[in-house]
Amino acid sequence: MTTEVEQSSEGESSPTSKATKKASAEKWGQSVMDLGFCVVPSLLLRAQRRLNLNPTQLAVLLQLCDFWWDKERKPFPSKETLSQRLSLSERQIQRYIAELEKEGLVQRIERRASNGGKLSNTYDLTGLVKKLQALEPDFREAEETARAARKAVAKRGFKSAKASAASKEAAA
Known part of the structure; x- marks a missing residue:
């Protein structure tokens, strides 16, 4: 754990684009979105098992x-x-943050007030970002392979794969 001196509060509003706000309000409802939202890459959810996260x-x-x-x-x-x-x-x-730190996903940084008093820790998520970036090619390849398989199936037309194979055997 490293140390940093800072004075701040937890409650700040997050910046967003108007298009994102509008689309989210249409999906979730304006009153729900007025309480805030968080942007998280889908890969974090999809890679939970690969990241060994409970x-x-x-x-x-x-x-x-x-x-x-x-x-x-x-x-x-x-x-x-x-x-x-x-x-x-x-x-x-x-304990959970210590586990995440051990896995290299989070780094705790101790914060101190200017008078020397202890503040809440800062959490560096660079490790998580780097691990997701390292996993991205595997997930992209799997997605492209699945897309190609769906496209190949769609090109077959009305005949099933067995029917196509049977007609090829009969022709030979």
């Missing part, structure tokens, strides 16, 4: 992502906030 570890990561609004500004929710959101004890939160 459901609670994934939930902790998603909560950290909810506080990560700007690339240059790392999230810093308190253990108490994470504890309340996930119905876990602060000690359990510490």
Whole structure:
């Protein structure tokens, strides 16, 4: 764990584009979206098993992502906030974050106020980003292979694969 000195609060509003806001409001409802939203790559959800994440570890990561609004500004929710959101004890939160840190997905950075008092940790998610970037080619290849297979099946027309094979054998 590294240390950094900073003074800030948890409650800031996240920046969004008007198009994203409108599309999301149409899908989820404006009153729901007014409470905020979080952008998470689908690959994080699809790669849960490859990242060796249990459901609670994934939930902790998603909560950290909810506080990560700007690339240059790392999230810093308190253990108490994470504890309340996930119905876990602060000690359990510490353990899960330590596990994520051991896997290289998260790095805890201790924050201190200018007077030397302890603030909530900052969490660097660079490890998670790098691991997702490393997994992306595998998932892209699997997606392209599946797309090619669907396209090949669609080109067959009304005959089934067995019928096509049988007619080829009969012709030979």
